[in-house]
Amino acid sequence: MFDFSLGPVTLCAPGPTKGTDDHEGLPPDWLDVIGTAGDQFRDAFTRTCLYLTLREADASGVGASAGTRTDDTVVIGTEYGNTAALARLQRHAAEKGKLLSAQYFPNATSSSASAYVNLRVGATGRNMTINAGVLTPVVALWQALSTLSRERSDVSRLLVGDVYAPEAVADVQLDTPEVLCRDGIAHAFLHKGTELTAEFDFGAARAPHPGLTRIVCKAVARGSDAVDATPVAFAERNSAFATRAFLDLVHTLEPAERAVLECHAPDGRHACVTVTRQQANGTDRESL
Incomplete structure (x- = not known):
């Protein structure tokens, strides 16, 4: 973290x-x-x-x-x-x-x-x-x-x-x-x-994600841990565009909201980063 x-x-x-x-x-x-x-x-x-x-x-x-x-x-x-x-x-x-x-x-x-x-x-x-x-x-x-x-x-x-x-x-x-x-x-x-906290996860899936994909989405931690229903998927080779979209999303986060960037390789390897905007009193870590 x-x-x-x-x-x-x-x-x-x-x-x-x-x-x-x-x-x-x-x-x-x-x-x-x-x-x-x-x-x-x-x-x-x-x-x-x-x-x-x-x-x-x-x-x-x-x-x-x-x-x-x-x-x-x-x-x-x-x-x-x-x-x-x-x-x-x-x-x-x-x-x-x-x-x-x-x-x-x-x-x-x-x-x-x-x-x-x-x-x-x-x-x-x-x-x-x-x-x-x-x-x-x-x-x-x-x-x-x-x-x-x-x-x-x-x-x-x-x-x-x-x-x-x-x-x-x-x-x-x-x-x-x-x-x-x-x-x-x-x-x-x-x-x-x-202001922000980043958590990373690396691994390999048993069932590989089809194709080459990077996914950018927004999550809001309010008890139900609801996730934005319209994540944006980037299937092109260049990761610059997914990175820009993810970091732009981070800039828009409200306290306790999270932005997620997931990268999936055809061979099953994956990497994920979740960035959370902290509350002024620093209590949102405990609420997640």
């Missing part, structure tokens, strides 16, 4: 790919925010993560672009992350052989986006990239809150989602050929606090 407060939540969905690292439908302030220095070494996933972290300010009103060093932790939850950079490295290696420049290697790793973000925002806390498949948003949130609980950082910056390179789309189709792959990354500030 973790206590925390939730800051601003945003989503960036760059638009459909054109078969390269470039995207249509970019925000108009894209280049103003992230700049172009070193852009030849950054893939679309890294650029989108940078855009969100440099553009957004936390509740204190201090933006990441201010350059102030902090003990913030950066947690990126993604299935495919920097696949585009890794694939580009493979192509260059095949073309150039031993003549391949070493400058490609530091920028084509599975966690290069996280490294770029930490360096640009001056974060000196923990820095991690998490791939838990369908369960990624719950596991990434657990890691971000664990850091706050262990007092490693006062703020965790959570980024969840994917920007799909052609190689990533091809890989998705091998596993779930009918699933939609929409680009998008959700970003949120998590702070130390007592």
Whole structure:
């Protein structure tokens, strides 16, 4: 069980790919925010993560672009992350052989986006990239809150989602050929606090849930423990959209109300997080 407060939540969905690292439908302030220095070494996933972290300010009103060093932790939850950079490295290696420049290697790793973000925002806390498949948003949130609980950082910056390179789309189709792959990354500030409490559950079901599904719903604890009759199911591959919907729902909770995010993998594995808004006197834990 973790206590925390939730800051601003945003989503960036760059638009459909054109078969390269470039995207249509970019925000108009894209280049103003992230700049172009070193852009030849950054893939679309890294650029989108940078855009969100440099553009957004936390509740204190201090933006990441201010350059102030902090003990913030950066947690990126993604299935495919920097696949585009890794694939580009493979192509260059095949073309150039031993003549391949070493400058490609530091920028084509599975966690290069996280490294770029930490360096640009001056974060000196923990820095991690998490791939838990369908369960990624719950596991990434657990890691971000664990850091706050262990007092490693006062703020965790959570980024969840994917920007799909052609190689990533091809890989998705091998596993779930009918699933939609929409680009998008959700970003949120998590702070130390007592406004919210998160409880996690991980396991494997005897009867696997059909298909790849993430479910967002709202529950109200008033004796009957009634659950919202219209939960929202997300069957697409990218978990950014379910994460954004869940965190937006958390912002709307009244005291003692709960928001639930459930992730179900086709093989039966599941992960669930339940976030409850605390009452002013802190008694709602006993009532649940």
